[in-house]
Amino acid sequence: MKEPEKLRMLELMRIAVWSGDLSNSYLRKVTQLGADCIDFNRVDCFLGVKEKGYPKLDAVLRIKKKIRSFGLEINRVTLPEMTERFMKDKPSGERELENTCKALKVFGEAGIPIARQRFAGSTFDYLMTRYHSRHRGGYVSRGEILRLTREKSSIPTLEELEDWWEHFRRVYEHLVPIAEDYDIKLGIHPSDTPLPGTPLGSLGFHRVMDEFPSRYVGYIYCCGTRAEAGGLPLVLDEINNYGRKGRIFEVHLRNVRGSLATSGGFEEVLLDDGDMNMFKIILELKRVGFDGCLNPDHIPKIEGDGPNAHHGLAYSIGYIKAMLAALAALP
Numbered sequence: 001m002k003e004p005e006k007l008r009m010l011e012l013m014r015i016a017v018w019s020g021d022l023s024n025s026y027l028r029k030v031t032q033l034g035a036d037c038i039d040f041n042r043v044d045c046f047l048g049v050k051e052k053g054y055p056k057l058d059a060v061l062r063i064k065k066k067i068r069s070f071g072l073e074i075n076r077v078t079l080p081e082m083t084e085r086f087m088k089d090k091p092s093g094e095r096e097l098e099n100t101c102k103a104l105k106v107f108g109e110a111g112i113p114i115a116r117q118r119f120a121g122s123t124f125d126y127l128m129t130r131y132h133s134r135h136r137g138g139y140v141s142r143g144e145i146l147r148l149t150r151e152k153s154s155i156p157t158l159e160e161l162e163d164w165w166e167h168f169r170r171v172y173e174h175l176v177p178i179a180e181d182y183d184i185k186l187g188i189h190p191s192d193t194p195l196p197g198t199p200l201g202s203l204g205f206h207r208v209m210d211e212f213p214s215r216y217v218g219y220i221y222c223c224g225t226r227a228e229a230g231g232l233p234l235v236l237d238e239i240n241n242y243g244r245k246g247r248i249f250e251v252h253l254r255n256v257r258g259s260l261a262t263s264g265g266f267e268e269v270l271l272d273d274g275d276m277n278m279f280k281i282i283l284e285l286k287r288v289g290f291d292g293c294l295n296p297d298h299i300p301k302i303e304g305d306g307p308n309a310h311h312g313l314a315y316s317i318g319y320i321k322a323m324l325a326a327l328a329a330l331p
Helices: 003-012 024-033 057-068 093-109 158-182 202-211 223-243 278-287 311-329
Strands: 014-018 037-039 073-078 114-116 129-134 140-145 185-188 217-222 248-252 255-257 265-269 293-295
Touching: 014 073, 014 311, 024 311, 037 293, 057 073, 057 093, 073 248, 093 114, 093 158, 158 185, 158 202, 158 217, 185 248, 202 217, 202 223, 217 223, 223 248, 223 255, 223 265, 223 278, 248 278, 278 311
Parallel strands: 014 037, 014 293, 037 073, 073 114, 114 185, 185 217, 217 248, 248 293
Antiparallel strands: 129 140, 140 265, 255 265
């Protein structure tokens, strides 16, 4: 690859961070650290959601303008969740579908590139036992293990899972045409924790693309979540599969130790402290022409972190920028 072509590709691979408190101090800090974009993990950051169930366009545009004043862009937003009210056909459930359709139109009008829809019942977290894992120097992170869960709960039956998929299809049948009309991509996140049978696990993730072949339907590909299912080989294979088809819209770049396949559990760790060589992931993303954002999701807290201190975030952004610089130096 010629040098100008390589540099153009690297310019497209950017870093996104969470919205935080959206204060001037926070936005100034992440800009100084080298972030390029902001992701919103909650929809209630925008005025209008609590009052009427979906955001006001002028409220979204005001926040977009503020973020742009720091040289940042909004990369991804989250739509109103489809709770059990909709997924279980309870009263007012249809209103949730109406609200999320209205929200997608608002975000599309505001020129937001990607939106994520959440669905109740996409994970079986009650089957896992969560604990605080300790790592080098005492930093603490999330750990989960299957075999220590004493009260075994039943998993959904095949009929219940098919009912979940029927409700998923109903939502996407409404959202996909809006996404196409308003030029906004729909990114779905894998089931985390990726237990067998979870709707958006290894098989379900494929099903989304098979049932909705629109180029506006794709994935928020979480390396950590998928490594929890099968380690680095699975992650690299899936990036190759989805990436060469242009279906990876964003990457959550995080590392873990262990997996459900090898140890019946996992622990989240800093980017350099897990089982995966993260640079191999960057190389594979480059190979498939990935042109989206990398978000260092689920960052463990390190010494000194607090409401106004973000040492783990600073470390993660620096680590990613170093990998991108190394990528640029390759012949």
